[in-house]
Amino acid sequence: MPEPVRALIPRLRAICGDDGVITDTAQRRTYESDALTYHAAVPGVVVLPTGTEQVAAVVRLCAEHGVPFVPRGAGTGLSAGALPRDDGVLVTTSRMRRIHEIDIDNACAVVEPGVANLDITRAAAPHGYYYAPDPSSQQVCSVGGNVAENSGGAHCLKYGFTANHVLGLEVVTPGGEVVRLGGKAPEAPGYDLIGAFVGSEGTLGIATEITVRLTRAPERVSTVLAAFATTDAGGAAVSAIIAAGVLPSAVEMMDALSIEAAEQAVACGYPKGAGAVLIVELDGPASDVEAYAAVVERLCREAGAFEIRAADDPDERARIWKGRKSAFAAVGRISPAYIVQDGVVPRTALPDVLRRIAELSARSGIRVANVFHAGDGNLHPLVLFDDAEPGAAERAAEVSGAILDLCIEHGGSITGEHGVGVDKACHMPAMFGPSDLDAFDRLRRAFDPQGIANPEKLLPTPRLCGERPAVRKGEHPLVAEGAGDVF
Amino acid sequence: MPEPVRALIPRLRAICGDDGVITDTAQRRTYESDALTYHAAVPGVVVLPTGTEQVAAVVRLCAEHGVPFVPRGAGTGLSAGALPRDDGVLVTTSRMRRIHEIDIDNACAVVEPGVANLDITRAAAPHGYYYAPDPSSQQVCSVGGNVAENSGGAHCLKYGFTANHVLGLEVVTPGGEVVRLGGKAPEAPGYDLIGAFVGSEGTLGIATEITVRLTRAPERVSTVLAAFATTDAGGAAVSAIIAAGVLPSAVEMMDALSIEAAEQAVACGYPKGAGAVLIVELDGPASDVEAYAAVVERLCREAGAFEIRAADDPDERARIWKGRKSAFAAVGRISPAYIVQDGVVPRTALPDVLRRIAELSARSGIRVANVFHAGDGNLHPLVLFDDAEPGAAERAAEVSGAILDLCIEHGGSITGEHGVGVDKACHMPAMFGPSDLDAFDRLRRAFDPQGIANPEKLLPTPRLCGERPAVRKGEHPLVAEGAGDVF
Numbered sequence: 001m002p003e004p005v006r007a008l009i010p011r012l013r014a015i016c017g018d019d020g021v022i023t024d025t026a027q028r029r030t031y032e033s034d035a036l037t038y039h040a041a042v043p044g045v046v047v048l049p050t051g052t053e054q055v056a057a058v059v060r061l062c063a064e065h066g067v068p069f070v071p072r073g074a075g076t077g078l079s080a081g082a083l084p085r086d087d088g089v090l091v092t093t094s095r096m097r098r099i100h101e102i103d104i105d106n107a108c109a110v111v112e113p114g115v116a117n118l119d120i121t122r123a124a125a126p127h128g129y130y131y132a133p134d135p136s137s138q139q140v141c142s143v144g145g146n147v148a149e150n151s152g153g154a155h156c157l158k159y160g161f162t163a164n165h166v167l168g169l170e171v172v173t174p175g176g177e178v179v180r181l182g183g184k185a186p187e188a189p190g191y192d193l194i195g196a197f198v199g200s201e202g203t204l205g206i207a208t209e210i211t212v213r214l215t216r217a218p219e220r221v222s223t224v225l226a227a228f229a230t231t232d233a234g235g236a237a238v239s240a241i242i243a244a245g246v247l248p249s250a251v252e253m254m255d256a257l258s259i260e261a262a263e264q265a266v267a268c269g270y271p272k273g274a275g276a277v278l279i280v281e282l283d284g285p286a287s288d289v290e291a292y293a294a295v296v297e298r299l300c301r302e303a304g305a306f307e308i309r310a311a312d313d314p315d316e317r318a319r320i321w322k323g324r325k326s327a328f329a330a331v332g333r334i335s336p337a338y339i340v341q342d343g344v345v346p347r348t349a350l351p352d353v354l355r356r357i358a359e360l361s362a363r364s365g366i367r368v369a370n371v372f373h374a375g376d377g378n379l380h381p382l383v384l385f386d387d388a389e390p391g392a393a394e395r396a397a398e399v400s401g402a403i404l405d406l407c408i409e410h411g412g413s414i415t416g417e418h419g420v421g422v423d424k425a426c427h428m429p430a431m432f433g434p435s436d437l438d439a440f441d442r443l444r445r446a447f448d449p450q451g452i453a454n455p456e457k458l459l460p461t462p463r464l465c466g467e468r469p470a471v472r473k474g475e476h477p478l479v480a481e482g483a484g485d486v487f
Numbered sequence: 488m489p490e491p492v493r494a495l496i497p498r499l500r501a502i503c504g505d506d507g508v509i510t511d512t513a514q515r516r517t518y519e520s521d522a523l524t525y526h527a528a529v530p531g532v533v534v535l536p537t538g539t540e541q542v543a544a545v546v547r548l549c550a551e552h553g554v555p556f557v558p559r560g561a562g563t564g565l566s567a568g569a570l571p572r573d574d575g576v577l578v579t580t581s582r583m584r585r586i587h588e589i590d591i592d593n594a595c596a597v598v599e600p601g602v603a604n605l606d607i608t609r610a611a612a613p614h615g616y617y618y619a620p621d622p623s624s625q626q627v628c629s630v631g632g633n634v635a636e637n638s639g640g641a642h643c644l645k646y647g648f649t650a651n652h653v654l655g656l657e658v659v660t661p662g663g664e665v666v667r668l669g670g671k672a673p674e675a676p677g678y679d680l681i682g683a684f685v686g687s688e689g690t691l692g693i694a695t696e697i698t699v700r701l702t703r704a705p706e707r708v709s710t711v712l713a714a715f716a717t718t719d720a721g722g723a724a725v726s727a728i729i730a731a732g733v734l735p736s737a738v739e740m741m742d743a744l745s746i747e748a749a750e751q752a753v754a755c756g757y758p759k760g761a762g763a764v765l766i767v768e769l770d771g772p773a774s775d776v777e778a779y780a781a782v783v784e785r786l787c788r789e790a791g792a793f794e795i796r797a798a799d800d801p802d803e804r805a806r807i808w809k810g811r812k813s814a815f816a817a818v819g820r821i822s823p824a825y826i827v828q829d830g831v832v833p834r835t836a837l838p839d840v841l842r843r844i845a846e847l848s849a850r851s852g853i854r855v856a857n858v859f860h861a862g863d864g865n866l867h868p869l870v871l872f873d874d875a876e877p878g879a880a881e882r883a884a885e886v887s888g889a890i891l892d893l894c895i896e897h898g899g900s901i902t903g904e905h906g907v908g909v910d911k912a913c914h915m916p917a918m919f920g921p922s923d924l925d926a927f928d929r930l931r932r933a934f935d936p937q938g939i940a941n942p943e944k945l946l947p948t949p950r951l952c953g954e955r956p957a958v959r960k961g962e963h964p965l966v967a968e969g970a971g972d973v974f
Contacts, residue, residue: 105726105833105834105835106833106834106835128732150679163679163682173922173926177922177925177926178922179922179923179925179926180919180920180923181923181926183898183900184833184898188900188918189686189900189901189902189906189907189911189915189918189945190686190907190915190919190923190927190945190946191683191686191687191691191927191930191931191945192637192650192682192683192685192686193683193926193927193930194682195650195679195681195682195683196678196679196680196682196683196930198679199676199677199678199679200678204678216732219732245615245703285775285778287774287775287778288772288774288775291772291774346593346671347592347593348592348593411670411671413675413676414676415676419676420676420677424676428676428677431675431676432667432677433667435660435664435665435666436666436667436668436677438664438666439660439664439666439668439680439934440677440678440680442933442934443678443680443683443930443933444678445933446929446930446932446933447926447929447930458676458677459677
């Protein structure tokens with residue numbers, strides 16, 4: 001443990017109590033990564049504050065001594081946004097799990113950051129409400145982590161991201177000040193720092209209290225599964241559905257390889273021979289859902305669907321979702337290792353990008369299974385490789401990076417919902433110009449002049465990204481035209 | 488004209504052309520205020536750039552010489568956010584009126600900041616789309632001004648504010664750099680500076696290109712007018728409607744005094760003897776709108792409505808809206824002068840706040856007409872006075888300020904949609920603590936270290952607000968309990 005961290009320990013104990021400070025090496029090691037395990041580091045010390053005052057005191061202590069701190073929720077992140085530092089303090093919110101208020105009259109909840117996403121819905125459900133953002137880790141992921149990463153979920157298409165559901169925040173700034181942003185009333189004057197804070201990945205401070213919007217549970221939910229020969233046909237159905245003015249709550253697509261994986265893992269029983277399955281979920285008043293489900297079925301048939309199933313009973317709906325929900329884990333059945341990528345393209349560019357990913361895969365010999373939120377153009381390509389094969393991991397990383405570049409080339413984004421963290425910090429110059437990055441950096445320095453709040457996450461640094469020239473639009477060797485002989 | 492401004496003129500002419508720079512005093516005077524005419528100042532010089540490069544060059548010139556600049560759209564603002572400075576450059580976007588693109592596939596439009604709000608809808612309408620934010624000045628107000636003020640409108644309840652409809656921005660920062668924020672793809676990584684920029688009132692720079700979301704035109708629109716004996720009964724109907732899970736696109740309320748004014752001005756023919764009228768608009772699929780309109784009518788009757796009218800034909804709907812839309816101007820018929828206030832309270836606090844406003848009015852002898860977006864708790868009290876009567880304006884201003892304080896006391900906000908500008912900058916300490924204001928100030932200084940971008944707007948300054956102690960929650964003499972003898 002580096003000396004500057006060691007020196008803080010007695011004072012950290014005075015703030016958080018003896019049981020609120022972890023110094024034992026084996027225990028610290030359990031915090032060495034988030035769910036993106038290929039980035040790992042043992043934290044210098046771990047603290048478990050129980051409230052705002054403790055968080056503020058810990059951060060003030062760090063600020064006073066110039067020691068970095070890293071905030072951590074449940075550790076389910078997929079971009080190494082909570083990667084610890086051996087020269088820093090890991091501030092874990094797992095003891096801040098109180099739901100302060102479920103305010104049905106104003107349709108909101110006030111919670112501590114360590115509360116699990118799904119626990120808000122559990123508390124609101126008896127009143128006929130729920131918390132809409134639903135990352136796939138929602139049983140365990142924390143609301144504070146969701147705020148840090150601006151998490152999405154399968155139902156973003158209709159309901160938006162975490163940013164669309166946060167009404168107010170109490171935040172401990174990197175200087176240790178406690179600041180309140182927003183509140184229950186819609187729209188506050190002044191700068192919308194809630195927007196800037198949500199998705200700031202801990203670099204602007206730590207949220208210690210979160211006021212979220214609650215959404216009324218829909219009267220009816222209906223799920224349609226449609227099987228197509230190709231992803232192109234499935235993509236055409238998606239475009240037709242959106243063009244018809246239907247706004248499904250979710251539109252998910254899986255390609256042949258991911259269907260195969262899901263079948264092997266959970267016997268989901270999707271239609272045999274499908275080159276793509278589309279899952280379209282509708283919610284709202286019963287009369288609407290029925291009318292729209294009929295439109296969706298018709299448009300899927302017109303786009304070439306050879307089999308359609310529909311369900312509005314919870315068990316049947318769960319059967320349809322089973323394959324999709326298990327897809328990531330299922331891929332483990334057909335490949336020893338894989339990278340989950342996360343990129344976004346404008347919806348209209350989906351067919352072209354999928355073709356380019358297939359070319360990339362053919363050219364490199366690296367298999368890519370595609371699972372994605374088709375409605376909002378958020379791709380989750382699973383790049384498969386055998387980690388026992390020398391050089392395979394590097395080639396997979398290369399393909400994975402090239403997919404991001406394809407997203408950028410098509411006017412999209414390097415992350416849809418997993419965040420930047422350490423993992424994609426070096427890709428930011430491929431998406432933003434120097435003036436744009438400078439604007440980000442100015443905001444960061446305004447709140448954190450010492451650079452102690454989750455350093456080296458979100459924005460590229462020379463230490464992290466080296467001197468290698470930034471990849472610019474369309475310049476990636478795998479993406480450039482006629483680059484067929486790269487491998 | 489102060490010398491520092493005079494010295495810039497030849498270079499401003501070189502940038503914007505001779506006809507793009509206004510130095511004539513009479514012409515400059517036409518820019519002396521926005522729609523809040525009691526704040527006025529003649530700008531040192533007015534420039535009318537035609538594109539991003541000219542804006543950037545003007546701002547760089549200002550930055551180089553430390554000369555302040557004030558951005559201005561159509562000048563329809565109601566918080567003196569575009570109040571000019573005699574020692575500064577007024578940058579008017581009225582020549583930047585191109586609609587670059589209506590992209591129906593991705594449901595968005597790319598426009599210059601000087602484009603009138605309603606012109607986006609006109610361009611999108613042939614494709615079955617429209618631009619949702621609808622401030623009452625939408626025929627003339629500019630999208631750039633809407634972005635600066637985060638403008639709302641009667642339909643915010645369902646569709647949100649400008650911030651909810653801006654997907655991307657090209658911005659000239661106070662240093663004269665051109666920065667791109669966001670774009671057509673949903674959610675970008677990095678800090679959400681779009682959120683911070685929208686509503687920043689020109690203090691973080693000037694938007695030179697704006698990508699907005701287009702919304703599909705609803706299949707059916709239906710408008711219900713319900714008359715009640717009291718605003719309490721109308722408020723109970725609003726609560727019942729929201730509690731039933733109906734989400735109208737607009738819920739507007741007018742009290743007896745504003746109904747009287749509207750009747751005198753435009754003979755709107757609202758039910759005689761009404762202490763309050765409620766206008767509830769529903770939009771969406773025809774089947775929904777019909778079903779919900781029936782629910783709304785039933786709930787209004789249950790809350791005591793003595794007359795209900797409904798319309799879904801555009802002419803009949805316009806007749807219902809006529810009184811509401813004319814209300815502000817109509818008040819001129821019953822009072823020589825008035826202040827339009829703009830405050831927000833959580834919806835559930837509306838009845839209490841309306842009672843307190845009535846008490847305030849009775850105690851001070853100042854009449855207050857209430858017109859408001861009841862669905863989202865956004866009040867627009869019209870504080871009436873006779874400007875020929877000595878001291879009346881000051882008493883009206885006092886009542887108007889006390890209403891804001893009531894909003895704050897009830898957990899609301901000092902502005903719903905008109906912005907802070909110069910007009911409410913000194914009220915900010917009543918709403919935010921020193922740490923909160925410090926956070927705002929840090930953001931501002933990060934982008935504008937010289938303090939040249941629309942200075943003295945949005946945040947309080949000692950010069951503007953003097954040394955008078957900030958009004959804190961519940962401390963206003965008119966609001967404090969037992970303060971009946973203030974007047």
